[in-house]
Amino acid sequence: APQPHEPPPNRLPPGFRWGVSTSAYQIEGATTEDGRGRSIWDTFTERPGAVRDGHTAENACDHYHRWREDVALLAGLGVDAYRFSVAWPRVQPGGRGPANAAGLDFYDRLTDALLAAGVRPFPTLYHWDLPQELEDAGGWLTRDTARRFADYAALVADRLGDRVRDWITLNEPFVHMAFGYALGVHAPGRALLLDALPVAHHQLLGHGLASASLRERGGRVHLANNCTPVTPASDAPADRKAADAYDTLHNRLFNDPLMNGSYPDLSAYGAGDDLRGALRDGDLDLIGGTPLDGLGVNYYNPTRVRAAPAGAGLPFEDVPIDGVPHTAFGWPVVPGGLRDLLLGLRERYGDRLPPLTVTENGCSYDDGPGADDTDRIGYLDGHIGAVADAVARGVDVRGYFTWTLLDNFEWAEGYHQRFGLVHVDHETRTRTPRASYAWYRDLIAAHRAGARPDPARA
Numbered sequence: 001a002p003q004p005h006e007p008p009p010n011r012l013p014p015g016f017r018w019g020v021s022t023s024a025y026q027i028e029g030a031t032t033e034d035g036r037g038r039s040i041w042d043t044f045t046e047r048p049g050a051v052r053d054g055h056t057a058e059n060a061c062d063h064y065h066r067w068r069e070d071v072a073l074l075a076g077l078g079v080d081a082y083r084f085s086v087a088w089p090r091v092q093p094g095g096r097g098p099a100n101a102a103g104l105d106f107y108d109r110l111t112d113a114l115l116a117a118g119v120r121p122f123p124t125l126y127h128w129d130l131p132q133e134l135e136d137a138g139g140w141l142t143r144d145t146a147r148r149f150a151d152y153a154a155l156v157a158d159r160l161g162d163r164v165r166d167w168i169t170l171n172e173p174f175v176h177m178a179f180g181y182a183l184g185v186h187a188p189g190r191a192l193l194l195d196a197l198p199v200a201h202h203q204l205l206g207h208g209l210a211s212a213s214l215r216e217r218g219g220r221v222h223l224a225n226n227c228t229p230v231t232p233a234s235d236a237p238a239d240r241k242a243a244d245a246y247d248t249l250h251n252r253l254f255n256d257p258l259m260n261g262s263y264p265d266l267s268a269y270g271a272g273d274d275l276r277g278a279l280r281d282g283d284l285d286l287i288g289g290t291p292l293d294g295l296g297v298n299y300y301n302p303t304r305v306r307a308a309p310a311g312a313g314l315p316f317e318d319v320p321i322d323g324v325p326h327t328a329f330g331w332p333v334v335p336g337g338l339r340d341l342l343l344g345l346r347e348r349y350g351d352r353l354p355p356l357t358v359t360e361n362g363c364s365y366d367d368g369p370g371a372d373d374t375d376r377i378g379y380l381d382g383h384i385g386a387v388a389d390a391v392a393r394g395v396d397v398r399g400y401f402t403w404t405l406l407d408n409f410e411w412a413e414g415y416h417q418r419f420g421l422v423h424v425d426h427e428t429r430t431r432t433p434r435a436s437y438a439w440y441r442d443l444i445a446a447h448r449a450g451a452r453p454d455p456a457r458a
């Protein structure tokens, strides 16, 4: 098929790391095999109306059985690294106690196969699949879950730490708090609005406690935050205040403690007390006392907000962004937003900002198998170009991971959204690479050929 786009100019430095990202619950399936315990998502998908058309992830992409085929797809792409997540309920079925050996064996085999294929493993320890038993004991609203997370992290690091250098502790703790505990549209389905704020602190505390054990075992620690540039719908002071509130909750609540060692002031939104109630002496030092080795940035689109009507539960509401294309999910396509976001992080945190990696970026389109998904290629092309722009302006970005390898279980949307470089037939689980797969493969190869040899890769 003709290439609709040439690879973007080779403006990224040698050694820049290319990858793809996935998560356990979205691809593995096999939810009752080999001693895996229940997760909050197993429970949530059974709730009537929670997931579109009642889809469940019992089988998902059946990656638990087809992982060899998926490693071959990664090798065919030529990625430097693969970001996957480890399912806590496979490793510790009830969220505490000794490891379930069969669960760890799966990730052990996967790690070996990746390394044999020349792909570095970049595991995320928590991508939203909390063991149900811990949720029954209060979930991330309780401080104990942070300690349980650190114990679990140590079990995984004991097994994989001789082969894994870089770890991501948490994926998008903001989205987990907001969708899972504040709005109830993700598991565990609680709609606490601003009362969900302790979930922010307990996740970050879990990160801090886990970081210590990962470092003791020679690991380097990252955390993946979703971020979005926010603009007010108008110049009216109320809308500007709403945009500021959104920016604070979305972009600063989970970044300030890591980079600045303090929480942003939430008192203007009447939200400070919940957070302060959860905070104990020494916590902020655990969270931000040792700089991150890298910050992961997940970017999909920018956000526009206006003031919410009086009496609403939150101080802001989303306004559609018009005049730009939208994905099948309805999300606006604004590649320049990624450049602005990366430059904005650098401006906000200065020298305290660690090296960045774009750990997720991608789009959903209704493409069939083998389709010439020119829309997806255009999205990736534009966003990789935006990363190159930010790097040219001095932001230290070390890698780009696209979301995602396979069409998969897209949370509350079930199988309706397709984000994959590879089409998956959800009846037969047959994988068919799309045109974007070949495009990304060629882009990686072109970058490698054009870049000066990097001694670190030899």
Ligand code: GBH
Binding pocket: 023, 171, 172, 175, 226, 298, 300, 301, 302, 303, 318, 330, 331, 332, 360, 403, 410, 419
């Ligand atoms: C990520 O979350 C997840 O880490 C991953 O598991 C998931 O599959 C992937 O993205 C795709 O969804 O209402 O138009 O402003 C992304 C979090 C939150 C990003 C909602 C986009 C709203 C778009 N998303 N956000 S819009």
